[in-house]
Amino acid sequence: MHEQTDVASHVAALALLHLDAQRHAALAQQLHEIVQYAHKLYEVDVAHVDPMSHGVVAAVPWRTDTCARDTTVEQLLHSAPAREGTFYVVPPVIE
């Protein structure tokens, strides 16, 4: 159980999530059960099998790298949580 909660704490930190105690315990247990289920993948012999990263293997078509100005700065900043002029505002990066 300790190992499960330690793993959940480590993963939550990597994922930039903060879990309260109750949620932490529940997620640790669920994560454990799902990972245990996923272990069935080791039943499969993949010794000479290439990994597949996309559903349909097709050549990605080349296109010209052109500059498009479909959106304005104002449109892009419209949904910003905080802004100042044409900049996003964030909390201090250096304390």
Add this chain to the structure above:
Amino acid sequence: MGHIWDAPLAHIARSVRQKELSVTELVAHALARIDTVDRRVRAFLTVDGDGALARARLLDAQGTDGVLAGLPMAIKDNISTRGIKTTCASKMLEHFVPAYDATVVARLADAGTVLLGKLNMDEFAMGGSNENSAFFPTHNPWDVTCVPGGSSGGSAAAVAAGEVLFALGSDTGGSIRQPAAYCGVVGLKPTYGLISRYGLVSFASSLDVIGPLTRTVEDAALVLGVLAGHDARDATSASITPPSYVEALTGDIRGVRIALPREYVAEGIDPDVRDAVFAARAVFERLGAHIDEVSMPHNEYAVATYYIVASSEASSNLARYDGVRYGMRVDDAQGLQDMYTRTRSVAFGEEVQRRIMLGTYALSSGFERAFYGQAQKVRTLIAQDFRAVFDQYDIIIGPTAPTAAFAMGAHTSDPLTMYLNDTYSIPMSLAGVPALSLPCGADARGMPVGLQVIGKPFAEVDVLRVAHAFEQATTHHLRRPALRDAYAAKEADA
């Protein structure tokens, strides 16, 4: 309006083009239905009534020769619509208004449609019941105590309840097909790359596709013809010229070779669903198709493969939600790191956090090769199963889901059981092949059961032709939910 509302989309659009039918009347009718029905179904997150009526008046004044002229429709809320909120049913994007339209939205507009609004879904398309919406759950129009399926549950419910003439959804592991099955409508997951994903909010980029939910196969073929085709703004968009999907609907499937995998009708499937699939098999045989049972031995590993691959991609894709450029941000953060962490913890719902955690775990140092790498290789074997069957057969059939729609709250405390419910829809997503769900019967409660028709990559023509032949030989697609009938009766009395 009742009679024309139930006509094929091609017929309604033709009437609009010939100015026998006013777009404004169509849209007013749709909005009245939404006003009445959606209090119980709750399929819509946003209804843009004023925008829809303004667009309708413009189309009436200017005329339109579009393939889908005047058709009122709605779109899943993870597809970008310029000037209209696109929330992904998440508090993270509750107030997000995109600056651009998705390619599919632009193509539907060019074809003459009218956008009524945005449809509810599981948050960031993660879920199979619509109960993961951060705002409210959608209800199944056939029985409002049951889920509509998910994640495109709002799309399927809106079509089934007659609130829209068609809808768009997205499918990553069954999210169009399963709700289509639960709500008794047609849902098409196209081949990966056939329809542009530009403007679709990313969940799992190697699996995500957009597709139509409609009342009939013919309607699905008509809408697909508008959506399909290369888009330079999507690097994974295929360079192909789509054929005429409607012309493929000949009704003749004599000599078509159909495979029914034993694994699709094995242990775990509801007997009513299995009976419906076997009854469908008999229909295909009567229509002159040749059917054999086959084996797809890696099917049992599909769910585990999917939840590792999709969650890994999701953990990467959702890293962009950090409270900086758009979306929610917590107040009074104590520094940048605190802002990132608290924003994501407050704004993401439980299921999204669960998937991010799983994906982060699978990609974390020391586990990446063991989980993500292994899953990618098993994915290859699952795709090879499909190729092997398609070497000898034109089409594969099977159930869309192991059961019909379940009661709300039935699986919310047990995520693994919920995931296993995707067992028949996930393999096609991993292989990238097209698959369509259409009604093929009902369970003992009268809830719709879906049949899945699966084809070779980019062989949507074959999928639609076979599904259409089945539909024309049966009456399952003519059943309507009682809730919709009640509305029609009220309309007739008015």
